[in-house]
Amino acid sequence: MPGARPRRSVPRARLGKVFAPYLLSLPAGLWLLILFLIPLVVMLSLSLQSCNNATGACVMTWHWAEFGQQLSLYHSQLLTSFYFAGAATVIDVVVSFPIAYWIAFYGGNKKNFFLLMLLVPFFVSFVIRTVVWSFILSDQGVVLGTLKHAHLLPQSFHVLATGYAVVAGLAYNYLPFTALPLYVAIERIDKRVLDAAYDLYASKRQAFMNVILPLTMPGLFAAFLLTFIPALGDYVNQQVLGGTSDTMIGTVIQNAFLTNLDYAGGSALSAVLMAVALIGIFAYARLLGSTAIEEYL
Amino acid sequence: MEAALPAIELTGVIKEFRTGHDVVTAVRELDLTIAEGEFFSLLGPSGCGKTTTMRIIAGFEEPTAGTVSLHGRDVTGVPPNKRDVNMVFQSYALFPHMNVFENVAFGLRRRNVAKDEISRRVNEMLTIVNLDGRSHRRPRELSGGQQQRVALARALVNKPRALLLDEPLGALDLKLRQAMQVELKRIQREVGITFVYVTHDQGEALTMSDRIAVMNEGAIEQLASPREIYEHPSSRFVAGFIGTSNLLAGKASSVSGGDAVIEVGAGERIVVGTRDLAIAPGTELELTVRPEKIELSAERPAGPGCALRGTVTEVVYLGTSTSFTVTTTTGADVVVFQQNSALAGDLASRGDQIWLSWQPAHSYLIGQSAPG
Ligand SMILES: Nc1ncnc2c1ncn2[C@@H]1O[C@H](COP(=O)(O)OP(=O)(O)O)[C@@H](O)[C@H]1O
Ligand SMILES: [Mg+2]
Numbered sequence: 249m250p251g252a253r254p255r256r257s258v259p260r261a262r263l264g265k266v267f268a269p270y271l272l273s274l275p276a277g278l279w280l281l282i283l284f285l286i287p288l289v290v291m292l293s294l295s296l297q298s299c300n301n302a303t304g305a306c307v308m309t310w311h312w313a314e315f316g317q318q319l320s321l322y323h324s325q326l327l328t329s330f331y332f333a334g335a336a337t338v339i340d341v342v343v344s345f346p347i348a349y350w351i352a353f354y355g356g357n358k359k360n361f362f363l364l365m366l367l368v369p370f371f372v373s374f375v376i377r378t379v380v381w382s383f384i385l386s387d388q389g390v391v392l393g394t395l396k397h398a399h400l401l402p403q404s405f406h407v408l409a410t411g412y413a414v415v416a417g418l419a420y421n422y423l424p425f426t427a428l429p430l431y432v433a434i435e436r437i438d439k440r441v442l443d444a445a446y447d448l449y450a451s452k453r454q455a456f457m458n459v460i461l462p463l464t465m466p467g468l469f470a471a472f473l474l475t476f477i478p479a480l481g482d483y484v485n486q487q488v489l490g491g492t493s494d495t496m497i498g499t500v501i502q503n504a505f506l507t508n509l510d511y512a513g514g515s516a517l518s519a520v521l522m523a524v525a526l527i528g529i530f531a532y533a534r535l536l537g538s539t540a541i542e543e544y545l
Numbered sequence: 546m547e548a549a550l551p552a553i554e555l556t557g558v559i560k561e562f563r564t565g566h567d568v569v570t571a572v573r574e575l576d577l578t579i580a581e582g583e584f585f586s587l588l589g590p591s592g593c594g595k596t597t598t599m600r601i602i603a604g605f606e607e608p609t610a611g612t613v614s615l616h617g618r619d620v621t622g623v624p625p626n627k628r629d630v631n632m633v634f635q636s637y638a639l640f641p642h643m644n645v646f647e648n649v650a651f652g653l654r655r656r657n658v659a660k661d662e663i664s665r666r667v668n669e670m671l672t673i674v675n676l677d678g679r680s681h682r683r684p685r686e687l688s689g690g691q692q693q694r695v696a697l698a699r700a701l702v703n704k705p706r707a708l709l710l711d712e713p714l715g716a717l718d719l720k721l722r723q724a725m726q727v728e729l730k731r732i733q734r735e736v737g738i739t740f741v742y743v744t745h746d747q748g749e750a751l752t753m754s755d756r757i758a759v760m761n762e763g764a765i766e767q768l769a770s771p772r773e774i775y776e777h778p779s780s781r782f783v784a785g786f787i788g789t790s791n792l793l794a795g796k797a798s799s800v801s802g803g804d805a806v807i808e809v810g811a812g813e814r815i816v817v818g819t820r821d822l823a824i825a826p827g828t829e830l831e832l833t834v835r836p837e838k839i840e841l842s843a844e845r846p847a848g849p850g851c852a853l854r855g856t857v858t859e860v861v862y863l864g865t866s867t868s869f870t871v872t873t874t875t876g877a878d879v880v881v882f883q884q885n886s887a888l889a890g891d892l893a894s895r896g897d898q899i900w901l902s903w904q905p906a907h908s909y910l911i912g913q914s915a916p917g
Contacts, residue, residue: 440638443605446625447632448652448699458651462642 295516301509314516322500322517326524329497332411332486333479336418337426340475341468343419344427349460352434363431370424378488381417382408385489409491417485425474433467434460473529480525497521550617552707552739553579553602553630558611560597560763571597573763575611579707579741584733586742586750589760590786595743596635598760599709602741603632616706626655631700632709636716637692639684645671645695646680652703670702673732690721701732707739714749726753747787751775759783776835781911784833791836791879793908797828804905807832810875815851816905822912831911836882838907841869841892842900852902855879857893869893871901 295314299306319326351362369377383389385407388396395401407413437460445455483498490496497517504514560572572594579585587595600606601613604625612621620628631652640648646667653663671677674694684692693713700708713729714722730753733740744750750757751771758768759782767779778784781792795809805824807815817832824830834851845852855873862885869881869892879901883892893899 438636438638438641440634440636441640443625444632444634444638444640444699445651446605447603448703449626449655450651451626451655454655459640 291515292519294511295513295519297512299510299512304509304511306511311512314512315520318513318517319520322497325495325497325500326521328411328494329480329521330524330528332415332418332494332496333476333482335415336422336479337472337476339415339419340423340426341430341471344423344430344471348427348431348434352431352437353439359435363428366427367424374421375484375488377421378417378484381413381420382488385413385416408489411490411494413489414486414494414496417489418479418482421482421485422475422479425478426471429467429470429474430464431467433464433470437463469533472532477525477529481521549581551578551614552581552583552616553577553741554614555598555602556612556614558598558601558608558613560594560601560606561609570763572601572608575763575765577758577765577768579739581616582737582739584730584740584742584753584755586744586754586757587760588744588747588750588757588786591745593760594763595745595760596711597763599632599711599741599743602707603630603709604628629705630707630709631703631705633696633700633711633713635711635713637684637696639692639695639699641684644681644683645676645687648684648695649680649699649702651699656703666702667698670698673701673735674698674728689717690725693717693725697729697732701736701738704736705738707741709741709743711743712745713742715744715746722749729753751787759786761786777909778833778911781831781833784909784911789836789880789882790833791839791877792831792833792911793875793877793879794829794831795875797824797826797830799826800824805830805910809853809877810873813853813873813875815853815908816849817908817910818906820910822910832908833911834879834903834908836868836880837866837884839879839881839901839903841881841883842902845900846902850902850904851908852900853879854898854900857895857897857899860893860895867892871899873901 293308294306296308296310296312297306298309298311347366351359351366355362384391386392387406387408392401392405392407396403396405407416441459441463442455445459450458481498481501483496483502486494486496486499501514501517501521504510504517555575555577558572558575558577559570562569562571575598577598587598589595597606601608602615604620604623604627607622612619614620615629640651643651646664649667649670650663653666658666668677668680671680674697676691676694676698679687679691684695687695693716697710697713710729714725717725726749729740742750742753751774754771756768756770757774759766759774761782767774767783769777769779774783775787778787778790784790784792793807793809793815795807795815797805798808798814799806800819803819803821804816805819807817807830809815815832817830840846845854853873853875855871857869858872858878859868859870861868861870863882864885866882866884869883871879871881873879881901
């Protein structure tokens with residue numbers, strides 16, 4: 249008999265329903281709080297403090313000018329970073345779009361195998377991969393050495409220690425972060441929609457421009473963020489492959505913290521980088537039409 | 546006056562798919578001529594090659610052998626975007642990132658039609674398919690029936706010379722499907738273009754088509770009008786696939802004047818037309834009788850008709866009619882439909898001994914029995 253159930257259980261069940269979502273979001277919430285929000289607040293507060301370089305002791309001085317000073321000191325490194333990360337992202341999109349497209353459309357039942365092939369190099373540590381690139385690109389290495397030996401390149405030609413090498417390294421290291429979101433987006437497209445486009449008189453190019461590309465936009469947006477943002481703050485590629493003239497902002501921040509022990513300066517510079525990146529992303533989302541993006545996410 | 550060119554003509558079309566080491570023959574030796582303005586249906590069970598045939602006509606698949614002509618022009622090898630036919634896909638395949646208007650306008654835009662003409666024709670077409678006021682909706686904001694009509698409008702707005710519809714109503718529930726059948730028929734009359742309609746639903750094919758091709762395992766079993774297909778199925782497969790039919794097997798005992806007498810059991814004889822088939826006495830044959838052509842009676846009816854005796858084993862009330870299953874003395878189960886008209890009383894109940902009878906013209910020879 250349903251009426252015989254104890255009454256108490258009803259409100260208890262309801263309480264459970266009310267709290268369940270909060271309980272479920274607790275791990276994620278704690279994660280965000282401890283590993284993101286607290287460090288962020290600490291960093292922002294550090295950038296307003298003044299530190300004694302010798303002792304490392306810091307006192308809050310509400311030194312707002314720090315941000316402006318850092319920006320004017322390092323704006324050229326900031327620009328270089330945007331320039332390199334942007335170039336690497338563009339290269340990655342251009343290179344991985346055909347790869348992702350091919351796997352999604354023609355991979356058949358070997359799709360997962362091809363994706364794995366794409367990822368295999370990335371089982372090797374980030375730093376080691378980059379160091380290997382410095383061997384490959386070195387002045388008398390496998391590539392340049394051979395070409396120079398065959399007199400296809402002048403002896404003075406070099407790639408290592410230039411911006412090109414840094415961009416190549418960034419593009420190589422972040423390729424999966426572009427290829428995978430693109431693959432997911434293309435894979436989700438109903439292939440019959442392409443048939444429909446051809447049926448409605450679209451040429452191959454028109455079908456691509458009017459159907460495939462718009463349907464890939466959300467993936468393109470994700471790919472851009474996942475590649476550009478980490479590349480922007482990267483310092484390994486620049487230090488291993490680059491020269492001394494094209495310093496990226498990541499290197500400056502790293503030096504501030506680890507070499508100069510200038511915690512306030514490093515924090516302020518990080519905050520500036522974050523602010524500039526956020527403004528850029530919002531502008532970019534606006535440009536692409538954020539409503540269109542939301543619809544697919 | 547020269548004869549009008551057929552809208553669609555397939556000659557000797559074969560399609561083989563290679564998957565690894567396997568070769569699947571989806572279509573074998575298909576010859577098909579569809580007239581201008583015809584409502585033509587391809588009917589058959591799932592996997593019999595209907596979609597493949599359709600995709601060959603549209604140009605998505607190239608035939609392994611044979612040719613495709615549209616209005617007298619050989620289009621074999623011409624890509625789909627250069628063919629003057631449009632397709633309504635099995636799952637609609639609407640463009641999810643475009644609204645209803647943009648979906649319907651897609652074909653016209655690719656053909657560089659002027660802007661105001663596009664908007665005039667799209668709106669006109671949306672009115673025809675009862676979708677005015679929905680032009681700014683996205684496909685996923687529409688019901689199944691509405692999406693179906695967008696797919697139809699998107700194809701029809703281009704005024705193709707033939708429209709190919711691949712199970713267009715397959716995803717709709719029964720009520721909506723029946724409404725859309727009427728709607729489709731109306732639209733076809735209104736626009737007057739050739740419809741090639743793929744379905745596995747025999748009722749749908751029978752009610753809508755001018756002619757039906759019944760397909761089985763990549764080949765056409767019978768191509769005829771709905772009435773001919775229903776009343777005179779040419780094979781056991783067609784008889785079994787279209788409606789309910791009773792199969793009786795027997796041996797020809799005598800043949801004279803276009804009629805054969807078939808012995809279907811010990812001393813039980815049935816008369817059937819020979820359909821100009823050369824039948825020698827002694828040949829094993831199969832014939833079919835439709836359930837609604839059979840009369841039930843308590844006594845053996847007088848006259849020259851066919852009659853069998855049996856026991857009622859099942860009675861199912863169907864509303865407008867009642868279905869009786871009778872196990873005859875020959876051993877075969879025979880299904881009989883009787884209208885529940887005002888005059889009909891209780892005809893029989895389970896366990897009753899009863900006589901079945903029908904006119905010789907209603908038994909139809911479908912060929913030699915399958916061996917074994
Ligand atoms: N692209 C393909 N590759 C391999 N086999 C296919 C392909 N398309 C269809 N087939 C096979 O051809 C046969 C006919 O399929 P189809 O034309 O889709 O049948 P229907 O539309 O009548 O259900 C099936 O056996 C199917 O498995
Ligand atoms: Mg099909």
